Amino acid sequence: MEQVMVGQQALKDKLGIFFSGLCIAHCLVMPFLAIVLGGNVLVTALSEEWVHTMLLLPVFAMLILSLPQVWLASRNYWLLALAIAGVVLLSSSRMVHGIGETLLTVMGSCLVITAHLLSLKMRKSMKKQYDLAYQADLNNE
Numbered sequence: 108m109e110q111v112m113v114g115q116q117a118l119k120d121k122l123g124i125f126f127s128g129l130c131i132a133h134c135l136v137m138p139f140l141a142i143v144l145g146g147n148v149l150v151t152a153l154s155e156e157w158v159h160t161m162l163l164l165p166v167f168a169m170l171i172l173s174l175p176q177v178w179l180a181s182r183n184y185w186l187l188a189l190a191i192a193g194v195v196l197l198s199s200s201r202m203v204h205g206i207g208e209t210l211l212t213v214m215g216s217c218l219v220i221t222a223h224l225l226s227l228k229m230r231k232s233m234k235k236q237y238d239l240a241y242q243a244d245l246n247n248e
Contacts, residue, residue, distance in 0.1 A: 116173055116230060120174075127166050130216045131213050133158075133159075134209045134212045159201065167194065174190050181233070190222040192218050193215045193216070196218065
């Protein structure tokens with residue numbers, strides 16, 4: 108049972124990394140698409156505000172679904188600080204346009220990815236400690 112929960116939580120961290128990476132890719136690729144393709148329908152559609160919101164929703168959802176459990180178990184303030192700073196920068200990027208929006212989004216996404224990577228590392232370490240304690244209990248019986 109514990110193994111399934113760890114696997115599900117790790118998947119949420121990996122999805123969080125994927126969606127944050129998608130935000131970075133969107134921000135960095137869109138200017139080049141606009142230059143190469145001009146103002147065609149695809150570029151225009153991908154530049155709409157609703158696309159940005161739809162990209163942020165899964166990023167925030169994966170943070171909410173994956174990080175609190177690890178933070179509550181570890182009380183690692185770096186994890187909390189990275190996640191909060193990433194959310195603040197990503198949220199702030201919605202109020203700015205142009206290069207400022209791109210910079211805030213890329214920095215915020217990088218912080219969120221770092222938080223998820225730290226969460227994965229901590230989750231693996233906690234699982235290892237749990238397995239060692241479980242093995243010790245079995246040996247004592």
